Amino acid sequence: MARTHAPRDGFTATDGGAHVELRGVSKRFGEALAVDDLTLDIEKGSFTTLLGPSGCGKTTTLRMLAGFFDPDEGDILVAGRSQKGIPPHRRNVSIVFQDYALFPHMTVRQNVGYGLKLRRLGRAEREDRVDRVLRMLGLQPYGGRHPHELSGGQQQRVALGRSIVMEPDVLLMDEPLSNLDAKLRVRVRAELKEIQRTLGITTVYVTHDQDEALSMSDRVAVLSDGRLQQVSDPWTLYHAPRNAFVADFVGHANFLPVQVERREGERTVVTVHGRSLVCHDPHGVGTSGAEAVAMIRPEWLEVVPAAGRDPQDDGSGRTFDGTVRTSTFLGSFARVWLDVDGLERPLVLDVSASSSTSLESGRPMTVRVPDGRPVVLAEAPSDVGAFGPDLPRRDAAQAVRATHGTTA
C-alpha cells in the first residue's frame, strides 16, 4: 500500500489524496437495499458531499469507503486500486465520526498522535507532526487535556486533527458538525473548508443539511432511498435540479402543475391557468402537449407594486394575483404564503425586508414570474405537505381548523 505520499515538510499545498471511484456499488441489510447501484467519481483533492434525507444510505456508503464492510455488489477504487477485502486498518482512509469517538482515556496530544504511533513513526517526527496539526487547528493550549475537558467545538477539531495528521488518501466525515450549536456550525464550516483546501485532501462529507452541502462542496451527490439522484456543483444543483426530489430537498420550491406549449431551444413555454410562463429546461424534459411541473424558488418571484402596475398586463401574462395568507419574518427577508385563485397550494415567496410591501394577512398582492427562471420538471414531488413547503406550524394548524371548521 502506497503510504509514502504527502511531503513531510508542512501542511501547505500538498497533493495528498487520491482519486476515488465507486462502481455500481450496492449494499443490502437483509431485505432492505441501503445503497442501490451507486456509481460516483470523486476527483482527487475535491470536496464531495453526500446529501440526502435520513436513512438514504449516506453513512452506509461512507462505511464502505472506510472499509467497515464491503459492498455486496460493485467495487470501490482508490487511486485505481480495488479496495475489496482490505480491512480498515490497512486502508489509508480516515474517518471523522459524528460523535467524534475521541479516546476518553487519552489526552488531546495522545489522541492526535495515536495513529502515527501505530505506524511506528519516530518520536521526534511524530511530535513534530502532532504539533503542526495542533497549531493549525488552534489546539496547542489544550494538548494536555482530556476530551471531557474540552468544549464541543474543540472536541470536533481534535477529531479532525486525529484524522488529518495521518495524511490520508481520503478523508471521510459523517455529519461532523451536527453536534455543534448553530452559530458555531457556520464558523467551523468555513474553517473546515479552508483546511481541506489548504491540504488538498480528497474529502467525502456526509450531511443532511443542504446549507452545509451547498456552502462547502465542490460537488454534491444527492441520494434518496439508496439511489443517486444527481451529482453536480452546488450552483447547478440549486438552479437546475434534475428532478423534483432534488428541487424539493435542496432549497425551497413551489411546484406548479403546467401544460407544455412548445420548446424554443433552451427555453420551454408552458401554460398554467391561462398564463404562459417561459421556463428553463436544462434536462430537456418538456415535450409539447405533455403535463409537467414548473419549479419556482421563493426568491425568484417578484412583487409587483400596486401603483406601478403595467396597464397592458391583463393578468394573462406572467403575474399571479392573490391574498396573503400568512408570513414569517426571517431577518433579511420575509417568507410569504400567498393564496392564489385556481392554485391548489399557496405560492411561497421571499420578500426583501427593505421592501415596503404590506405583508399582513388578507392583503392583496400581485407577483410576477420572471422569464426563464422556472425550471421544467417531469413531475411533482410525492410528499409536499398540503400547504406547500414550510408553512409555519401554527398557521398550518389554524388552516386545518379553518378548513374543517373545528376548534382545538
Added chain:
Amino acid sequence: MTLRQVPVLGHLIVQSQVAADLWRRDKGLGIGLLIVVALLVLFVAYPLLVVGAAPAVSDWVRGATTGRWRTTMGNTLFMALLSTLSSVTIGFLYAYAVTKVRIPGAAFFRLVPLLPLITPPFVSGLAFILLFGRRGLVTHQVLGLNTDIYGWHGLWLAQTVSFFPIAFLAISGVLRSINPNLERASQSLGAGGWTRFRTVVLPLATPGIAAASLLVAIAVLGDFGNPMLIAGRFRVLATEAYLQVSGWADLRMGAVLGLALLVPALVFFMLQRWLQGTSTARYVTVGGRGSRLEAEPAPPLVRWGLFAFCAFIAVFMLAKYVVILIGAFTPVWGVDFSFTLENFTRTLVRSGELWNSLRFAGLAALICAALSTVAAYLVVRIRIPFARELDLLALLPAAIPGTLLGIAYVLAFNTPPLALTGTGTIIVLSMVFMFLPVGYRICVATLQQLAPSIQESAADMGASGLRTFVDVILPLIATSFSAALVYCFVKAIGTLSAVIFLISHGTVVASASILNLAEQGYWGLAAALSTSLIFIAIAALAFARVAFGKRFALFDV
C-alpha cells in the same frame, strides 16, 4: 471566614438549615425521613457500635497474638486474593465473550451466571462435595480417585464459581458502556484487533474491572456457607468467628474476629465507591448523538475459543444444579444410587423450617422493598438534610460480613427494651438490613431516570410532597419496588451467615438445617431441602416475570 466555611461545623449548620426548611415545607416528608433515619441508626449503626465496643483490650491482644487466629487471618486474605483473581479473570473473559464478541448462543450464556445470584450461595459448596468429595460422582465414581476436595483448593473452586457472576455482571456493564465507535476509530487509524483491545478496550475497562474486583473481594471475605461446608480444617475468619460463638459461647472473641473481617471489607467498600465516582466522571463518553456501528466480529479463533470457554463454564455451573437434583433423589450418595422419593418425604417433616424460611423471607422482602423505595425517594428526589450520610448508611450493610452482622445483632438486641434474640423478628430484621443495599440501589437507579419535571408538574397542581410520592412517583417505580421485593426474597430465603446466629428453637430456617444435615453427612436430605429452596426462588422470579412482564428486569445484562 464564616462559620459555614469550617469543614465539619459548616456542614452541620448548612444541613440543619435544610432540615428546618424541609420541616416547614412538608411535615409528612419530615416524619417519613425521621422514621427511615431512626430505622437505619437503630439496625445498622447501633449494632455496629455495640459490636465495636464489645471486645476489651485484652480480647484484641488475644486475637492478635494467638498463632491460630493469625493463621486464620492469613488464610482469609489469601482466599480473598485468590478467589477474587480467578473470579474476575473468568468474569471478564465471560463478559467479553458475551457482550463484545457475541459468541453463538450469547443470549443463553448471558443467563447462566445469573443462577448463582438467585440461588443460595452454599449450593456451590454442597454440589462440589457431591461431585468431587470423598464419595464424589466425578472423583470417586468416574475416576476412582480417593481425593479430598476439603481444603483451600475446594473452597477456591466453590468461591470462584459462586462469585464470578458478580464480576461478570459488573464488567459486562462496563464493556457495554464503551462506545463501539471508539474501536472503529482506532481501527480506521491503523489498529489491528489485538492493538484495539490493548489500547482502547482494556484501558477503558480497567476502572470497572478494579471496581468489580473489590465487589468480589467483599463477597469472598463475607462468604460463610462455602468455607463451612467445604473448607475442612482450613479456617477463615467468618467460620472461625462462628465457631467461637457457637462452640465456646465467646461472643467477644467472635466480635474481634468479625471486626477483623469488617476492616478490609469497609476499606474495599469505600475504595469501590470512590473508583466508581471518578471513573464515571472521567470516562463518560463525550460527543453525544450519532449512530453507532457494531464492533467488528472477532476472528474465528478468538470467537470459537471464547465459545468453548463459556460452554465449559456454563456446563460446570449447570452441573451444580443437576447434581443437587440427582442428590435429592438418591438414598445414600456414593453408595446407593437407586431412585428414591424418601428424601422429600422426610423433608416434609422439616416443612416447619421451610415454612419459616418462606415467611421470614417474605416479610423481610416486603419491608426491605418498602424501605428501599422510601429511602431512595428521599435521597434522590427531595432536598433532605444529610443526604450523603443517609445514602452511605443505606449502602453500608453491603460491606458488613453477614457473620459480623449476626454477632452484632445478638449483642445489641439481647437486653430490654429491645430483647429480640430468639424471636422471628430479629431474623426478619437481619434479612431486611442485609439486603437493603441492593434494593436501595435498584430504586435509586430507577428514580434517577425519572425526569424531575414529572414531580414538579404534580407539585404545581397542588399536591404535597407525600401526595406526589403516592400519586405520581409510586406507580412509576412499581417496577423497581417489585425488583427489590423479589431480589430481597430470593436472597433472604437462602441466607445463612447472619441468620445462623439468630435462630433458636422454633425459628430454625431451612438454610441452617441444610448446613446441619450436610455436616452430618445426610447428603440426600440436604440436597432435597436445597432443591426446594432453589425451586421456590426460581418460582418467585418466574412469578414476577409473568406478573410484571418485560418491564421486570432484575439484572441488567
